[in-house]
Amino acid sequence: MPKYLTLISQMMQSSLSRSRWDYWFPGSKLRSRLSMTYWMLLSCLFLFVVKMLRSRPDVMTVTPWLAPIVWDGTFDRALLRILHPPANISIVLAVFGVGTYWLFVQPFLESAEMYFMPGYDIMFVVLTERKDRSMPLIPSHSARKVLFLHTEKFNGWRENAIRRMPRLLRLLEGNELEHKPDYFFTIDVDMLFKAEVGPEILSDLVTFLHPGYYKMSPDNFPYERHSASRASLTYTQGTFYYGGAFYGGHPDTVIKMLHHCWAALQDDVTHGLVAIWNEESHLNRYLALQHPPSLVLSPEYCWASDWALPPEVRLARVLSVAKNNAALHAET
Numbered sequence: 001m002p003k004y005l006t007l008i009s010q011m012m013q014s015s016l017s018r019s020r021w022d023y024w025f026p027g028s029k030l031r032s033r034l035s036m037t038y039w040m041l042l043s044c045l046f047l048f049v050v051k052m053l054r055s056r057p058d059v060m061t062v063t064p065w066l067a068p069i070v071w072d073g074t075f076d077r078a079l080l081r082i083l084h085p086p087a088n089i090s091i092v093l094a095v096f097g098v099g100t101y102w103l104f105v106q107p108f109l110e111s112a113e114m115y116f117m118p119g120y121d122i123m124f125v126v127l128t129e130r131k132d133r134s135m136p137l138i139p140s141h142s143a144r145k146v147l148f149l150h151t152e153k154f155n156g157w158r159e160n161a162i163r164r165m166p167r168l169l170r171l172l173e174g175n176e177l178e179h180k181p182d183y184f185f186t187i188d189v190d191m192l193f194k195a196e197v198g199p200e201i202l203s204d205l206v207t208f209l210h211p212g213y214y215k216m217s218p219d220n221f222p223y224e225r226h227s228a229s230r231a232s233l234t235y236t237q238g239t240f241y242y243g244g245a246f247y248g249g250h251p252d253t254v255i256k257m258l259h260h261c262w263a264a265l266q267d268d269v270t271h272g273l274v275a276i277w278n279e280e281s282h283l284n285r286y287l288a289l290q291h292p293p294s295l296v297l298s299p300e301y302c303w304a305s306d307w308a309l310p311p312e313v314r315l316a317r318v319l320s321v322a323k324n325n326a327a328l329h330a331e332t
């Protein structure tokens with residue numbers, strides 16, 4: 001065979017030989033559909049990131065792992081309502097009103113009734129040791145339900161705060177709820193909703209930037225620094241400091257996080273250790289190393305009521321109430 005014919009035959013064979021792509025996805029139609037979907041998804045992600053970055057150039061709106069950081073002006077509620085149709089989504093918001101913290105329950109529920117996820121199917125779960133729970137709570141015309149559940153009162157503020165984790169696990173894994181909600185959130189009770197908190201918070205694992213540390217560099221974060229603790233993070237680890245007051249997401253994801261953090265916290269206790277910010281320190285380590293949040297709320301979602309608003313915080317959607325800790329904790 002002449003040399004040039006051998007060359008042509010070799011070229012044809014090599015073009016016909018199956019590439020790795022052909023091997024996994026035989027059939028050209030499927031192949032082209034997959035590659036089209038891939039490019040469409042990639043372009044959507046690119047457009048999304050560009051839009052997020054341009055919407056609020058004064059603040060960080062996307063984490064290094066591409067999770068949105070929700071600031072006023074970064075989302076379109078009408079669009080989000082289409083993506084998360086209120087008719088199809090059930091949400092539980094759980095709060096603890098144990099001991100002296102009972103006094104926060106009424107104003108908290110009134111504000112939540114007004115501003116927490118208007119239009120959605122909401123069940124408020126209030127966990128308390130009190131038998132007498134009589135108060136107006138939320139207006140009787142409200143479509144929202146309040147479920148009171150018993151929880152144990154422990155000795156002292158710290159114990160009551162950390163014991164929320166195992167109690168929430170029991171709530172989510174047991175049969176106290178009629179059915180598992182689509183989303184589950186928990187929040188400190190010493191809070192007031194001041195403006196709408198809507199579908200922009202719906203995601204797999206949600207937490208918020210602590211208002212005291214969002215402008216600081218990670219080496220100034222109050223992470224647990226003692227290497228013996230299971231909450232510890234080194235000075236080169238972690239990107240953000242998250243508050244422990246408000247978190248949630250899909251129930252199964254929250255359950256996984258609670259199991260991990262509660263086991264780590266108990267392990268610390270058996271070694272005589274208490275992390276610097278209790279369960280908040282364990283949450284921070286989990287979110288920094290094990291499972292980065294899929295959505296991060298800006299400090300708009302937990303601002304302190306006695307702090308002035310800096311220009312980047314256009315509004316406080318949720319305010320933590322100024323409280324007299326000495327008096328509150330003395331009686332609890």
Ligand SMILES: CC(=O)N[C@H]1[C@@H](OP(=O)(O)OP(=O)(O)OC[C@H]2O[C@@H](n3ccc(=O)[nH]c3=O)[C@H](O)[C@@H]2O)O[C@H](CO)[C@H](O)[C@@H]1O
Nearest residue numbers: 096097098101157160161188189190243244245278280332
């Ligand atoms: C804004 C923020 O990020 N707050 C966190 C912070 O302190 P805080 O000072 O905000 O904690 P806190 O006193 O509000 O306690 C946390 C919550 O536990 C409940 N509670 C606590 C004690 C008690 O006797 N009865 C009772 O019901 C109540 O719902 C309260 O809101 O650090 C705590 C460390 O443990 C928690 O991580 C809080 O979520």
Ligand SMILES: [Mn+2]
Nearest residue numbers: 188190245320
């Ligand atoms: Mn609080």
